[in-house]
Amino acid sequence: MKDMNPDDISGEYREHTLTYQDGTQRKVLVTENETPLPDGRLIVSRTDLNGIITEVNQSFVEMSAYHKDELIGMPHYILRHPDMPAAAFKGLWETVQKREKWHGYVKNLRKDGGFYWVYATVIANIRNNEIVGFTSVRRKPSRIKVTEAEALYQTL
Amino acid sequence: MTHNFSVSPDFNPSHISGWYIFNTWLQRAISENIHLELYNDFESHRNAIATDQLDLIYANPYDAALLVRDKGFVPVACPENRSDEAIIAVNKESPLVNIEALSEGTRISSTDDPDVRMMCMIMLEPAGLDKNNTALNQRDTYVLVAKDLLKNDADIGFFLEETYNDLSEIIRGQLRPLVQSEIHVIHHLLLAGPKLASKRDEIQQSLLSMSDDEKGKGVLKSLNFQGWSAVEQEDTEFMIDLMDTLTE
Numbered sequence: 001m002k003d004m005n006p007d008d009i010s011g012e013y014r015e016h017t018l019t020y021q022d023g024t025q026r027k028v029l030v031t032e033n034e035t036p037l038p039d040g041r042l043i044v045s046r047t048d049l050n051g052i053i054t055e056v057n058q059s060f061v062e063m064s065a066y067h068k069d070e071l072i073g074m075p076h077y078i079l080r081h082p083d084m085p086a087a088a089f090k091g092l093w094e095t096v097q098k099r100e101k102w103h104g105y106v107k108n109l110r111k112d113g114g115f116y117w118v119y120a121t122v123i124a125n126i127r128n129n130e131i132v133g134f135t136s137v138r139r140k141p142s143r144i145k146v147t148e149a150e151a152l153y154q155t156l
Numbered sequence: 157m158t159h160n161f162s163v164s165p166d167f168n169p170s171h172i173s174g175w176y177i178f179n180t181w182l183q184r185a186i187s188e189n190i191h192l193e194l195y196n197d198f199e200s201h202r203n204a205i206a207t208d209q210l211d212l213i214y215a216n217p218y219d220a221a222l223l224v225r226d227k228g229f230v231p232v233a234c235p236e237n238r239s240d241e242a243i244i245a246v247n248k249e250s251p252l253v254n255i256e257a258l259s260e261g262t263r264i265s266s267t268d269d270p271d272v273r274m275m276c277m278i279m280l281e282p283a284g285l286d287k288n289n290t291a292l293n294q295r296d297t298y299v300l301v302a303k304d305l306l307k308n309d310a311d312i313g314f315f316l317e318e319t320y321n322d323l324s325e326i327i328r329g330q331l332r333p334l335v336q337s338e339i340h341v342i343h344h345l346l347l348a349g350p351k352l353a354s355k356r357d358e359i360q361q362s363l364l365s366m367s368d369d370e371k372g373k374g375v376l377k378s379l380n381f382q383g384w385s386a387v388e389q390e391d392t393e394f395m396i397d398l399m400d401t402l403t404e
């Protein structure tokens with residue numbers, strides 16, 4: 001995956017190098033700009049068995065600040081924010097592989113370096129008793145829950 | 157053999173005759189005897205589903221999961237360009253300007269429509285509200301929900317968008333939407349049960365060509381539908397997965 005491009009970033013940023021589960025490394029550029037999720041919206045995406053994005057809805061595209069064709073076919077970690085602890089995603093994958101529902105508060109990284117908080121649910125898509133992919137739906141969290149999650153994630 | 161058809165009890169009362177007209181049209185189109193039974197409440201409708209009395213259902217997304225995954229129903233079609241969206245409304249004079257301004261103890265007025273209830277409770281989450289720190293008034297109709305707001309017997313009211321827009325001018329003029337869902341992918345749909353499964357393609361074809369002739373157009377008008385769109389198994393599975401992420 002390509003490093004983030006300084007030309008895409010609005011405002012001052014800090015640099016991080018993330019190493020993903022599959023060994024890929026990527027330089028990400030991070031600002032302190034938060035974009036709140038508008039009320040009444042849901043952000044929806046689906047992935048294949050390996051977490052490669054296969055479908056996104058309009059709210060997903062708008063909140064991520066990417067174009068749709070920059071997202072489809074990419075690993076879902078394209079949204080991974082350096083402030084998110086690896087343990088959270090490990091828990092996500094273990095839970096959905098067991099065909100259970102995963103819930104969590106997630107800070108996601110936008111193409112412009114900013115971030116947005118969501119309350120996410122991920123489930124396995126089961127067809128004929130086999131897992132064929134995963135679906136995630138995110139909604140707007142309360143400020144209190146975000147503050148709690150921020151504090152917790154700093155300790156992990 | 158007569159088949160039994162029913163409509164999710166959140167149907168708009170002004171479309172009751174429309175559903176009877178639709179049923180007459182459908183029986184001719186597929187040469188089957190179909191009896192329409194409209195239930196006034198969700199409990200008796202659920203009962204009919206549980207005891208396998210229904211063969212054709214215009215179902216809400218909430219019931220679709222049970223019908224498709226446990227009862228062997230297959231998707232046929234859904235109304236064109238129409239998704240289920242919800243509105244949380246307040247009295248026009250209310251000082252509330254957004255969801256985050258709501259506090260614990262908020263008085264809610266709602267019908268027992270499970271779909272709308274779910275979407276609206278989700279829209280309250282950003283304010284830290286849930287069923288444990290709010291007070292719910294359950295009403296039989298959306299008009300009664302509106303009246304609770306007019307009389308200040310509730311702070312917020314839950315509505316299906318369509319029924320909110322169908323409220324009389326006088327009532328709606330005294331209300332204000334606080335927030336409106338934009339989910340797009342959750343909708344009612346027509347499902348055929350095991351006994352009608354062999355007729356599924358035929359029913360679908362008839363529905364898709366409904367807007368081609370004057371008679372069909374008239375029926376659609378009486379339901380306030382623009383037309384029907386085909387729904388395939390995977391479309392429905394996706395919607396059910398989505399509903400699953402939204403329910404406890």
Ligand SMILES: Cc1cc2nc3c(=O)[nH]c(=O)nc-3n(C[C@H](O)[C@H](O)[C@H](O)COP(=O)(O)O)c2cc1C
Nearest residue numbers: 020021022047051076077079080081089134135136
């Ligand atoms: C359906 C689905 C949705 C996901 N959504 C996100 C997301 O919004 N943000 C995110 O950082 N990771 C998301 N993940 C997890 C990523 O696949 C990945 O595990 C995570 O970004 C951390 O990367 P890593 O596991 O390679 O370290 C999702 C996974 C699945 C299966």
